[in-house]
Amino acid sequence: MNNSIFEQGLPKTQANHVPLSPLTFIERSASIYPDYPAVVHGDVRRSWSETWTRCRRLASALEKRGIKPGETVAAMLPNVPAMFEAHFGVPLAGCVLNTLNIRLDAEAIAYMLEHGEAQVVLVDPEFADVVEEAVSQLAIKPLVIDVDDALFEGEVRHIGGLEYEALLAEGDPDYAYRLPEDEWQAISLNYTSGTTGKPKGVVYHHRGAYLNAVSNILEWAMPHHPIYLWTLPMFHCNGWCFPWTIAANAGTSVCLRRVDPRKIMALIADEGVTHFSGAPIVLNGLVNLPDEDKRDFDHPVKVTTAGAAPPASVISGVEKMGIEVTHVYGLTEVYGPVTVCAWREAWDELPMEERAKIKSRQGVRYHMLEALCVADPNTLEPVPKDGETVGEILMRGNNVMKGYLKNEAATEQALEGGWYHTGDLAVWHADGYIEIKDRSKDIIISGGENISTIEVENAIYSHPAVEEAAVVAKPDEKWGETPCAFVKLKVGYGEVTEADIIAHCREHLARFKVPKTVIFSELPKTSTGKIQKFVLREEARKS
Template sequence: MKSSIYTQGLDKNSANYVAQSPLTFIERAATVYPNRPAVIHGDIQRNWAQTYERCRQFASALTQHGIKRFDTVAVMLPNIPAMVEAHFAVPMTGAVLCALNTRLDAAAIAFMLEHGEAKVVLIDPEFSGVMSAALAILRDKKLTLPYVVDVSDVLYQGSAKPIGAIEYEQFIASGDSKFPYQLPEDEWDSICLNYTSGTTGNPKGVVYSHRGAYTNAISNILEWDMPRHPTYLWVLPLFHCNGWCFPWTVAARAGVNVCLRKVDAQNIFEAIRKHHVTHYCGAPIVHNMLINAPDEMKQGINHTVSAMVAGAAPPAAMIEGMEKMGFDITHVYGLTETYGPAAVCVKHEDWSDVDVGERARLNARQGVRYHLQNAAAVIDPETMQPVPADGETMGEIMFQGNIAMKGYLKNEKATQEAFANGWFHSGDLAVMFPDGYIKIKDRSKDIIISGGENISSIEVEDVLYRHPAVLAAAVVAKPDPKWGETPCAFIELKAGANPTPQEIVEHCKKHLAGFKIPRAVVFGEIPKTATGKIQKFELRKRAGSASAIDV
């Protein structure tokens, strides 16, 4: 290949090229805004200079303990300051942070600790019981146990005893607050390990890079028009896709991390009032909880709060309820494999001129690619060609760009399948509208095939949410001797509501074709993951025994 004038003497060097890493965000925040508040938790208030020093101390202590590049440091923590600090301190050593789902059982946690080869694990006392059981599983297998650091929390009200070798504050006190950490040798170096839910078989370990974390952290700012010094409330679990990369986003804007140990409506509203919270993220169930909270809880909030929702599309009742509270809701979409959100339903000015029902229809779409994601498309997985933008032809949502995982840890086969033909395959079935917006119709495994007809569970759920008594809804396939499968609706009711199954069916008849109407309706609490996602695999087990309704 002939040399170009643009390849002669124009090489990368330390003056013109630095690896992209979110570690640069905290250094800048501490340098430019040292006295701005960074972390609030109960009576604890620390500024960015103090937070930066603590992260460097933490990193130094890990290094003194032998942690090095590509080691794994696990954490089993709620949304407390140590969890925020870990998102900077662990990468400062070159190691990889593995934030464990706090609602998992001992067997699942033991698998993750073994599979990820964790060398150190930080444990909040609330989870010492399940972690003791997980460590016992590793001990029984004659495996080397990770070094355990207990993380005391001023707001912990339980009586669990510590199980570690040292307490967190004592551990980091042994470190150097001026620890001379380095940016990664390569921006493709791994920064985090996150495990998928593992509804079938063992969970898969999703690996993030410094480059991807940096990219999505900035993209979060762009999608939300996030100003300097936002006050961000940690409603979303930090273990979930590393809080959708928002620990790094908040640092980039020199904002405030308001930690929230326990998620309930009263705690959230109190924090919003007291700290003038400007932004938070959460699953649909959290937003529904706030909307349906008593009015007296909502008093005294006189500023606009920006809320981000992912998971199920926000129904009209949610959008209307959030607007009444003065909350501005943004709908995003993504997966663990895309660092959290990688698509956003960008709102247009003229949408505010239509009624709430039409606004809900527009906002219910998963939207368009994130600013810094290269592509989000709906593609026929057989032909790998984009489907027509007609709002009807279904294909699979696929992503391409920097906001996609490196791959699955120790699982080359699954990685190759996920990236087949140069795209990340989400497994979500969707349509593309003429305006370029994507809308999910279902997960490929959640489509209900009744008498040869495909039924979107999401379409039926959207209708159920329009019923005034419905707080949460999920629809799965129920085996049927005649039709093969029929829809079965599981419903959580609002307080004081008491509809009959037949009333729910009659409501559905007004909005759905006959074959799409649920043939069974079950009232009760719906099982959910720690991030508020409905566990449909559990509901499928229950659907077979649900009583059929004469439709």
């Protein structure tokens, strides 16, 4: 124990040491900016004061219904105001929010509700059938709350005994809400995709949510009162913690039920949207909009895009539209993005294509991530910063998950050696910026040579006829594996053949990296816009 003079007679007290929680952000914004806009959804316009009151009513109503601190409240909702409110109202009652992937089937939803022991589930009418079937499979039934939405265009069918607005009416607007006694307490539960087995429940704590929310502001140099468009699903890593970020900055959440490039362009122009986030597929949709659907806007607009590097052609296409791209990277286990391609002024002088290539790097750690390295996953020895040696991306910090719910073995494996093991393979450049080469499960080993699917995809994307591309390993008797490309072509471009794509790749890649097979098709995607390579790998095996 440290017995220095600075540790004597200077204890932690309530006056100088409090648990960090993003719930304090909404309290502050509602008190300082009560009349500022908080939520926009069609004709719905709510201030921070109104939103704060609704969140406290939700927390109070949950408590009155017998939901206890530490219990789970699930939400099967698109990006509607109730989903935003749940990020505050549920933890204000001391409960844990489980945002469910709205594209999953009843079997997967039933597993998550049972595994997470959900006591309540909020349901949008669009997903009534799926949730009803899921709940029917449960021995212990949660309280089902129907959440109506005027912008839902289908038939409204209630499956619970109570509608959301009626639930709020039960709550006390002056509810004495709970802040956590310990910042290590869980604030939310997020399930992984489960493509290689049962989904794992990733548990977030208040401290990590607080820090990642603040980091979003720092990395993006986000000004006060941003207007944020919800192109990113709020169920995905709690919307990368942006509900709490927007509350911290007293911004405006512009809700969007479904990603539609035309609607996105309209909202940017009509609502003055300044920021939005999404997978590369969202950017690709904007770039490929017909000219008649594009809109002019004269205010600054910024977008963060996450995951594997967007093709340079997509980044440059979006920036030509007047939207500044920031590339970030992260995983569910680290609250969403925790690295950023931090920009340097010297790069402003480079040609657009060169700038886009740099922006496709995953970059350096967020302010709030303690450490980031590329290393041998077994020895934990960092790889040389030569831009060539491949290693695994490892992370450490306060914004790494508590662990996997009810899965100690998986938790220990993921956090082995004092690092979170991402499973992503990357190189480390001399300037300290990392660049992903592949997922460890996606790398193609052909004749003993490692082939980065991302590198092959970038070559394919540079063909002017290509709208989307994905490359996976195809079993081969001679080489073990060879690259197999799945390609979606732009509408109206003209005839493009397998031979054309292969010839184009030969101009840009070493011969052993060129796809041996090209399949033209629609590409299956997750609800967050990521291409489902496990589906394509199965198709490649059969082709």
